[in-house]
Amino acid sequence: VSVLEMGRIVNFLYVFVASIFGYFTMATLTRQDLNFGQVVADILCEFLEVAIHLILYVRDVYPSGIFQKRKKYNVPVQMSCHPDLNQYIQDTLHCVKPLIEKNEAEKVVVVIMDKEHRPVERFVFEISQPPLLSISSETLLSHVEQLLRAIILKISVCDAVLDNNPPGCTFTVLVHTREAATRNMEKVQVIKDFPWIVADEQEVHMEEAKLIPLKTMTSDILKMQLYVEEKTQKT
Amino acid sequence: MDDLYLDNIDEFVNDQNKIVTYKWLSLTLGVHVNTAKQMLYHYLQQKRNESSGTPLHATYLVSGKCVENGSTCHKVSVVREDKLDAVKAKMDVTISVHVYSVQRAELKDSSPLYNTDYEAVKENLKNCNKYSAIRCAAAVPMSSAGLQRAQEMALVPPEEKEISKPGLNENTSATSKSSAKQPAGIMGMFASKNASKSQESSKEVKTEQKDDSSLVETSKSKTASKANPMSNFFGKSAQKKADEKPNKSIKEETDGSSTATAIMKQSQTSPKSKIDIKDEQSKVSSALKVESKDTRKLKMKKNKEIGSPSGQIVPDSPPVPNVQTPSPKKQVKREPVSHQEEISEVKRRKRRRVLKSHTFVDEEGSFVTEKGYVSESYSENEEVPEPNSQAKDSSSLKQSFGKREEEKKVKSQKKTSTANKHTKQPSITGFFQKK
Numbered sequence: 317v318s319v320l321e322m323g324r325i326v327n328f329l330y331v332f333v334a335s336i337f338g339y340f341t342m343a344t345l346t347r348q349d350l351n352f353g354q355v356v357a358d359i360l361c362e363f364l365e366v367a368i369h370l371i372l373y374v375r376d377v378y379p380s381g382i383f384q385k386r387k388k389y390n391v392p393v394q395m396s397c398h399p400d401l402n403q404y405i406q407d408t409l410h411c412v413k414p415l416i417e418k419n420e421a422e423k424v425v426v427v428i429m430d431k432e433h434r435p436v437e438r439f440v441f442e443i444s445q446p447p448l449l450s451i452s453s454e455t456l457l458s459h460v461e462q463l464l465r466a467i468i469l470k471i472s473v474c475d476a477v478l479d480n481n482p483p484g485c486t487f488t489v490l491v492h493t494r495e496a497a498t499r500n501m502e503k504v505q506v507i508k509d510f511p512w513i514v515a516d517e518q519e520v521h522m523e524e525a526k527l528i529p530l531k532t533m534t535s536d537i538l539k540m541q542l543y544v545e546e547k548t549q550k551t
Numbered sequence: 552m553d554d555l556y557l558d559n560i561d562e563f564v565n566d567q568n569k570i571v572t573y574k575w576l577s578l579t580l581g582v583h584v585n586t587a588k589q590m591l592y593h594y595l596q597q598k599r600n601e602s603s604g605t606p607l608h609a610t611y612l613v614s615g616k617c618v619e620n621g622s623t624c625h626k627v628s629v630v631r632e633d634k635l636d637a638v639k640a641k642m643d644v645t646i647s648v649h650v651y652s653v654q655r656a657e658l659k660d661s662s663p664l665y666n667t668d669y670e671a672v673k674e675n676l677k678n679c680n681k682y683s684a685i686r687c688a689a690a691v692p693m694s695s696a697g698l699q700r701a702q703e704m705a706l707v708p709p710e711e712k713e714i715s716k717p718g719l720n721e722n723t724s725a726t727s728k729s730s731a732k733q734p735a736g737i738m739g740m741f742a743s744k745n746a747s748k749s750q751e752s753s754k755e756v757k758t759e760q761k762d763d764s765s766l767v768e769t770s771k772s773k774t775a776s777k778a779n780p781m782s783n784f785f786g787k788s789a790q791k792k793a794d795e796k797p798n799k800s801i802k803e804e805t806d807g808s809s810t811a812t813a814i815m816k817q818s819q820t821s822p823k824s825k826i827d828i829k830d831e832q833s834k835v836s837s838a839l840k841v842e843s844k845d846t847r848k849l850k851m852k853k854n855k856e857i858g859s860p861s862g863q864i865v866p867d868s869p870p871v872p873n874v875q876t877p878s879p880k881k882q883v884k885r886e887p888v889s890h891q892e893e894i895s896e897v898k899r900r901k902r903r904r905v906l907k908s909h910t911f912v913d914e915e916g917s918f919v920t921e922k923g924y925v926s927e928s929y930s931e932n933e934e935v936p937e938p939n940s941q942a943k944d945s946s947s948l949k950q951s952f953g954k955r956e957e958e959k960k961v962k963s964q965k966k967t968s969t970a971n972k973h974t975k976q977p978s979i980t981g982f983f984q985k986k
Contacts, residue, residue, distance in 0.1 A: 391669055392662040472663040476568050476656035
């Protein structure tokens, strides 16, 4: 039996023991329980999709005409109807999801750049998942929904604390991972013709940046912090 | 003391960058709504007179009579400050104008206003109209029996609900009026693009999967039950409509099809969780994922609704990637088959849940052992259960998986039984001996 084999066996054993308890008491599921990690990743990726659309709307990256009101978490949100844009965002998050499942994604950053591809704003979602996830509370998911709603609200009013962007901006999504998680990503092309590359220094770091915190949320399954790094001189 | 509220509002608006609606303010400070409106007005006056500091934006609620399309109507709208005079001029009689909200941000649309009020009302659900100016003696909370009856009724006429929604959305806001024409122009481009793209993607999906039938079936059932996503949980009747489609592969499965679609629906609530088609697991994520489940199904239906700016509940989460959908469907396909076999077999056969491990060689030549809780049928003689059907299933499964899906906990009931021909009683140490 190879070493790799043993690792998988132990993994499964762990899961199977944990899941037994899970069925009867629903008390504590460990990170190894892929099911739970996947649930959290699902929730988070759905939220990130809504958040990215909202950021594009509020910061005028694309004209308001392509956005349409839709409902998420029981409140109206603006989502884009442009098929290519939607597909791009979905593909991006589809690739990010496995990293979140394994708790390897540290930050997801939406960078807004001006015409010369210099970043003017960076919306940083810092994500962390507690190692011991407990879903004992029945109201957990509605509590999480409430927290996500609050973040959506904060994004909607962020233009009060940010300067206007110059016209002709574009955006991109960066993911900061812990350790060397991206080594595996290069081997496995998660989506065909949608490669991920290591980001330029220019996009990752912004000179003369102001830090504007927007919202922090803490829950049993997820901790997230949203802040904006804004360039002092945008034009 | 009386002016303390001005400081409070100032803190909310300037320090916390909140949107202060009159409803939110009345619930937060515990004052009547009319008092809250006055407070906001005074605050605005004071700040505007100071003419310093950060700029404030306000929205107003205007209500009055106006003539639209030849008929007089009573119109109530929330308007931005810059549009206030224009809207007032349009009305024949302006009955009331008051401050709706005060905030620092210049809102692009009215969604945050709703969001703010939603939270405030949610927190005070039991007494949200305590400070309201609207009174109705007949409005009392329902008893639990009444609530149950109402829930049952809600399942029956789902379509009427959808039709009435456009009427409610007539609540016009001056902010959205200006952009109404623009969507028609830009949205029109997307409608045609989407239609052609969705046809392409639907073809892709169909060729990728071996059982087109189940996909077409679900899409048909989705069409039938499109009106109320919630009814998918219960509506087996909606799914039976799909069964009548004249398709060979569907005919093969008609026996188990109704159970299959029911199980498929449940499994799609948590498509990633491979251990289960158990209700417990789906309940864990059901609260938040009701919408996400529906979004995936509706997306797979290739919605053409994107083109129409109807403002309806339209899904917005990413569709389940095609690669993953084969797996829950494959599992589901086997389950109804196994149920039938179980019934038709010798009466002495029973099923028990057993921990089985199955070792096999995957494409890269490495051994993979899979453990799973397996429902295995056994008779008192402890014969090997159903060997032939398993071999067929496992080979077809391997072809379609192709990736390292084995590492995820796929419930391969038949596959694991094949491996355990030789062990009568599986034990935890069993897998150590396998090579």
